[in-house]
Amino acid sequence: MRNIATLALALAAALAANSTFADAPKTPVTPGSLAQASSSTIDTVLAGDWRSDKNKARDQYRHPKETLAFFGVKPNQTVVELYPGGGWYTEILAPYLKDHGHYVAAIIKPDKPDGEEALNKTGIKAKLAADPVRYSAAQVVEFVPKTAVLGPPASADVVLTFRNVHNMTDDGVAEPIFKAMFAVLKPGGVLGVVDHRAKPGTTLAQDKDSGYLPVDVVVKLATDAGFKLVAQSEINANPKDTKDHPKGVWTLPPVLALKDVDRDKYLAIGESDRMTLKFVKPGR
Template sequence: MFQSLRYSAAALLCGLSLAAHAAADVPALKSAIDSSERPAALKARDPYRHPLQTLEFFGIAPNMHVVEIWPGLTGYTDILAPYLREHGEYIAALPASEKGLAAYKQKLADSADLDKVTISTFAPPAKTEVAPPGSADAVLTFRNVHNWISGGYDQAAFNAFYTALKPGGTLGVVEHRAKPGSTLETMKKSGYVNEDYVIALAENAGFKLVARSKINDNPKDDKDHPAGVWTLPPTLKLGDQDRDKYLAIGESDRMTLKFVKPKGADH
């Protein structure tokens, strides 16, 4: 299930998680974010995604083993892979798509900084083992929960993340935030998700919520758009219709939640 590019043997070690007491190396993170190897199109989204503050909030240290769920071509690979390259490990858990896998592998091949990435498959409900059980220090997901809700395997996803993490490990979630009380159908249609719904998914899996952050809040986003969250950049689904209006709003309002797998938990 796991396809390693210069796979680090240290990833197979299992013990107490570093996540509970680790701290981000801010200068090293900033160096990865500012690197000339990182695509300009991704750097242009930093004012909305706040990668430095977000990864610092999640406590991602350079010696951790970190799984990012469905990073695709626009996720945090270009930051996390170089940052974890020497002392930790970055695992990209990808959907079961031959086209997507080929594109991702080409991305890795195009940069010397991305030569130590481990690839796993996350394609629920059939494939959910994103890393060996109890091996990861952190699992991170950015703007994916709405897809799992639409697919009907949102709880299975959170259960899988819990299994992959070491006791004490961190689950970091960033997701488009719905208006409180939004129905399940509204969430599926709009791409915005109730914050309490995400917290319930995590807690049902066994996680404890330990912190929330306003890093990715956007008060300009009233969540009332003709094509849901995809009305806003970067998708701009309506094309030129009210384009300036949506550009002025910017990317979506997002929750940023940090959960921990209790230290006494079994793998």
């Protein structure tokens, strides 16, 4: 009986994840209690036993508490994360937003039953369904990059994308996706971008397929879509990263594409040097 009940809960969570931006009842919150929740709940989430030791070990490079604070993410907001991948930030954002807010994972709609997009879809839905209590308010939105729609217009408070803009530029779909991010945000809403930062003075063509991106390329994509750059942070900077590795950013941890070749050298460098950019949709 216990297994049947668990399966029923997981199926219910998976079905709920397919809807978009449903209005789920939230625990009432006052401004005072929200301020307290913003500081205490994130610490509780980061220490959560559902996060593996391997994922927690990456906090030293990804600085999730400081990064989310820089972007102004609050527990009563609707937050859309593009390309959540394996769900590293899902494990933080979904529980953080569960009681008062709303987490949406925006993934590419697969055009075939196998391949990376299909695996990403299966993986993120399985993660949400496996813990229907912790991820009960989380949802999945599928989109086609060239005609992207991430949800109802002006329905999100924050859109976040971590180390994904280089994928968009490599695939030639960055412009429509940035326009979709602009459209889904409320006036005054925030777009937070973290990505691998190229050497100053390099071009997009020079950095193609390396994983690194020139900062000015990202800023232009955002401002062309209507955003205003309001702040930059060095939270995710890594001055040890020389950005001249044989396999691009994937030479470094966690991928370590060269495997045992110079492994200690790349472990000593750590994860890549990253830009952290905060944009706002004008109008409020």
